[in-house]
Amino acid sequence: MHAIRLHAFGPAENLLYERTEDPVPVPGQVRIAVAAAGVHLLDTALREGMQGPYPTTAELPTIPGREVAGTVESLGAGVDAGWLGKRVVAHLGLVPGGYAELAVTDTARLHEIPAGLDEAEAVAMIGTGRTTMGILQFTDLGPADIVLVPAAAGGIGTLLVQYAKNAGATVIGLAGGAAKVTRVAANGADLAVDYTLSDWPEQVRDHLRDQLGGRRATVVFDSVGGATGLAAVGLLGKGGKHIVFGWSGEGLHDGKPLTFTDEELAERGITSESVLGPVMIAKAGGDVRALEERSLAEAAAGRLRPAVQRFPLANAAWAHRALETRGTMGKVVLEP
Missing domain, CATH: 3.90.180.10 (Medium-chain alcohol dehydrogenases, catalytic domain)
Incomplete structure (x- = not known):
């Protein structure tokens, strides 16, 4: 062979x-x-x-x-x-x-x-797909949710956008470059934004204000970490969830997941959870x-x-x- x-x-x-x-x-x-x-x-x-x-x-x-x-x-x-x-x-x-x-x-x-x-x-x-199902164990999505998906043109991001839309949620997808943004919009995201542009957080805030009555995001599915992940978390409202399953934006060698201290989480009024590996398997009952x-x-x-x-x-x-x-x-x- x-x-x-x-x-x-x-x-x-x-x-x-x-x-x-x-x-x-x-x-x-x-x-x-x-x-x-x-x-x-x-x-x-x-x-x-x-x-x-x-x-x-x-x-x-x-x-x-x-x-x-x-x-x-x-x-x-x-x-x-x-x-x-x-x-x-x-x-x-x-x-x-x-x-x-x-x-x-x-x-x-x-x-x-x-x-x-x-x-x-x-x-x-x-x-x-298996990983996506594992990630989704950690939140119940519904029509009240505003979901932010960095790397929305990737394999997992594509499926997260579809799943969240099927659940009735509003979905904001981030991607790098015009071609990927077009793909994310065609996949059903309510708003697709190019995260390589410096003003992307403002574009999302404008959408939240003008189209959603000033509501904030409720869930961030974070596979990128770094500055993009941090800016995405900044769009979460009180009670929001930061679900971490990667750090591609930081590089596999030297990067690490985006984390917060207990004090930082309390100040933001959000939760943050890393869901890869044994945590995901345990959630699935092994x-x-x-x-x-x-x-x-x-x-x-x-x-x-x-x-x-x-x-x-x-x-x-x-x-x-x-x-x-x-x-x-x-x-x-x-x-x-």
């Missing part, structure tokens, strides 16, 4: 398209002919040798990627023959191997792809699969539709570089 292999930690150009041995499914596993492999911003950090949330750095050489969708083309011992030929999607967990034409995983990780979704969309929902099932069900019902940006598998290095330079919209997917 062909796969993307990483022999040395470093820049995106270290991702090499090579021929390598086909993986063999062990008992309890299937082998998937991969039609789509998800790319996560975290993958770019792991490529550079960061440990991330995993016990150790990757053992080299490695095939990156932990999200795949395709067709089951062979079975390990003891696997129900009914899986053969099914369209499936899976998160591979701690085991990489997704950036390839073939991938193996345990049957317990498989989900059948709902009718109406292609493999790239299914990959987006098993990774980005059942990550339930988040995956909910995500796929939302897509199958047409309530959520992921935005996908596709790259050929051979161009994985381009995909990583585009992610690192904020040159993408939606979920990045590799297609063999």
